[in-house]
Amino acid sequence: MSKKITNNIRRLRFDNDEMTQQMLADEVGVSRQTIVAIEKDKYSPSLEVAFKIAEYFNVPLNVIFQYK
Amino acid sequence: MSYKERSIWVSLAITIYIWFNYFSTLYRSAQQEILTTSIMQSALLTVVIMTIVLEIFHHIVIAIIDNKNANYDEDERDKQIALLGTQNAYYILSFTTIAAVLHLLFPFMSQRLESLLNLPNEYVIINIIIFGALVAEIVKFATQVFYYRRGF
Numbered sequence: 001m002s003k004k005i006t007n008n009i010r011r012l013r014f015d016n017d018e019m020t021q022q023m024l025a026d027e028v029g030v031s032r033q034t035i036v037a038i039e040k041d042k043y044s045p046s047l048e049v050a051f052k053i054a055e056y057f058n059v060p061l062n063v064i065f066q067y068k
Numbered sequence: 069m070s071y072k073e074r075s076i077w078v079s080l081a082i083t084i085y086i087w088f089n090y091f092s093t094l095y096r097s098a099q100q101e102i103l104t105t106s107i108m109q110s111a112l113l114t115v116v117i118m119t120i121v122l123e124i125f126h127h128i129v130i131a132i133i134d135n136k137n138a139n140y141d142e143d144e145r146d147k148q149i150a151l152l153g154t155q156n157a158y159y160i161l162s163f164t165t166i167a168a169v170l171h172l173l174f175p176f177m178s179q180r181l182e183s184l185l186n187l188p189n190e191y192v193i194i195n196i197i198i199f200g201a202l203v204a205e206i207v208k209f210a211t212q213v214f215y216y217r218r219g220f
Contacts, residue, residue: 012193030143030145031070031072031143031146033070033073033216034146037145037219043145043220045145049144065189
């Protein structure tokens with residue numbers, strides 16, 4: 001079975017005062033649709049956006065993104 | 069639907085509408101055997117004017133409807149989707165170039181097209197290139213819409 005990149009941004013948003021997708025999108029400089037696509041594992045963000053998301057939630061990258 | 073996707077849908081509709089008018093004008097004139105270079109030139113001029121007017125109108129209307137995102141800047145996903153559209157359009161344009169060259173080198177291969185259009189050879193080549201560019205443009209928009217719909 002092929003591996004793919006998954007993430008738990010949805011849970012992190014929920015834990016972060018139920019932050020909206022639009023708020024996260026504004027924080028990392030992408031559109032809300034891009035956040036939707038990332039959360040659904042349909043789009044793998046660039047390293048830059050991945051690091052911005054990790055920096056925003058103040059967690060290491062591998063806590064947000066997994067390759068499995 | 070994002071601002072960008074909505075804009076692409078409208079551009080796709082405008083492109084199809086304008087060029088359908090152009091080729092239907094050409095086809096009707098050819099059927100009636102009244103197709104001349106001046107008719108073709110005026111049809112092309114109409115295309116240019118309509119494209120400018122409709123595209124300006126489209127951007128104004130979309131900006132009014134969705135004024136919150138009117139200054140929306142493309143993000144990395146938009147750029148990647150645009151790149152995929154351009155890549156597919158490039159294949160079509162390459163094929164068009166080959167078709168135009170083949171038409172120049174081996175005119176007997178497209179004799180039927182020439183007799184149908186009844187235009188000087190250079191105008192037939194112009195139409196081959198225009199048609200290829202049109203298909204490329206439609207493929208570009210369709211690819212982008214496909215990836216926005218399916219998710220990317």
